[in-house]
Amino acid sequence: MATIPNIPAGRLPQLLARMPKAELHIHIEGSLEPELIFEMSRRNGVAIPYASVDELRRAYAFTNLQSFLDIYYAGASVLLKEQDFYDMAMAYLKRAQADNVVHAELFFDPQTHTARGVAMETVINGLHRATVDGAKQLGVDASLILCFLRHLSEQDAFETLEQALPWRDKFIGVGLDSSEVGHPPEKFAKVYARCRELGLHLVAHAGEEGPPAYVWTALDLLKVERIDHGVQSTKDPELVKRLARDRIPLTVCPLSNLKLCVFPKLEMHNIPQLLEAGLVATVNSDDPAYFGGYMNENFVQTFAATGMGAREAYQLAKNSFDASFVDAAAKRRYTDRLDEAFANA
Numbered sequence: 001m002a003t004i005p006n007i008p009a010g011r012l013p014q015l016l017a018r019m020p021k022a023e024l025h026i027h028i029e030g031s032l033e034p035e036l037i038f039e040m041s042r043r044n045g046v047a048i049p050y051a052s053v054d055e056l057r058r059a060y061a062f063t064n065l066q067s068f069l070d071i072y073y074a075g076a077s078v079l080l081k082e083q084d085f086y087d088m089a090m091a092y093l094k095r096a097q098a099d100n101v102v103h104a105e106l107f108f109d110p111q112t113h114t115a116r117g118v119a120m121e122t123v124i125n126g127l128h129r130a131t132v133d134g135a136k137q138l139g140v141d142a143s144l145i146l147c148f149l150r151h152l153s154e155q156d157a158f159e160t161l162e163q164a165l166p167w168r169d170k171f172i173g174v175g176l177d178s179s180e181v182g183h184p185p186e187k188f189a190k191v192y193a194r195c196r197e198l199g200l201h202l203v204a205h206a207g208e209e210g211p212p213a214y215v216w217t218a219l220d221l222l223k224v225e226r227i228d229h230g231v232q233s234t235k236d237p238e239l240v241k242r243l244a245r246d247r248i249p250l251t252v253c254p255l256s257n258l259k260l261c262v263f264p265k266l267e268m269h270n271i272p273q274l275l276e277a278g279l280v281a282t283v284n285s286d287d288p289a290y291f292g293g294y295m296n297e298n299f300v301q302t303f304a305a306t307g308m309g310a311r312e313a314y315q316l317a318k319n320s321f322d323a324s325f326v327d328a329a330a331k332r333r334y335t336d337r338l339d340e341a342f343a344n345a
């Protein structure tokens, strides 16, 4: 581990911005900025119930997860053609590069699109082509994780998996997202068992708004390798011990938690507590176009609010590489770059 330099608080934002990092919790549909929604609405002839970019942005005042999801699915309705998926992902990868994100694992929600008659092939090919060009043109490595919508049935998830299998080489794993409360992980136990047999990586949203029990069943019944969010885990000390013992990463999204009222203020976010308990916590943007910030904004605002310093910055960036689904050699290369950034800070 690098020697952590003493960084005065005033220079911390620059270090946070410059350090290389991985983003492991980003819904690519949540990176669709209002300007791009309007452009695609025009070019595809899909009407949206907002008169202007400003009016749409003003609607981004959320009270909980569901109030966000309603607008998020409306925004995604303008995506029709392979080029739309490509443009959305390329726009994100450019923002990632600007924030020194060197590796990203992108969630996508195929059911949001196939339900509107968009072919699975259109979705996956557009996103995948962007990841190929993003690596070549921007130096950002990215891979795809297919998410099942948990408000839909397990049967629907099975059908989605079947539709995606011809493109099995273009995604590395599966996740579970959408409305959490009332849709516990165990609802998807069979489809996750099948994904495990297929050698896919497994993650699931749990403990964003839902109780610690959902984190337990994501671990024990779905056998996930990472928990997305997981911030409710601190309500159960036995669960915190389990997450620490098994080094199960949590992909935490501070500005998302603030905007969806999971914490009333960023000052009250429990990410310092998660690190203190020895958990492999990471910082991520979730749906940056909706929650007011990409990666560096999440880091800078969270550090300013909680008083974390250079040691925690190093730990969070190191955790992001450790928690990623790249091989050991790539983890080492990324960590070497991180050490170099701290040595030169």
Ligand code: HPA
Residues within 6 Å of the ligand: 027, 030, 065, 072, 177, 178, 179, 180, 205, 208, 256, 286, 287
């Ligand atoms: N939680 C659940 N589902 C989602 C989210 C989230 O934060 N973002 C996009 N889909």
Ligand code: ZN
Residues within 6 Å of the ligand: 025, 027, 177, 205, 228, 286
């Ligand atoms: Zn999420």
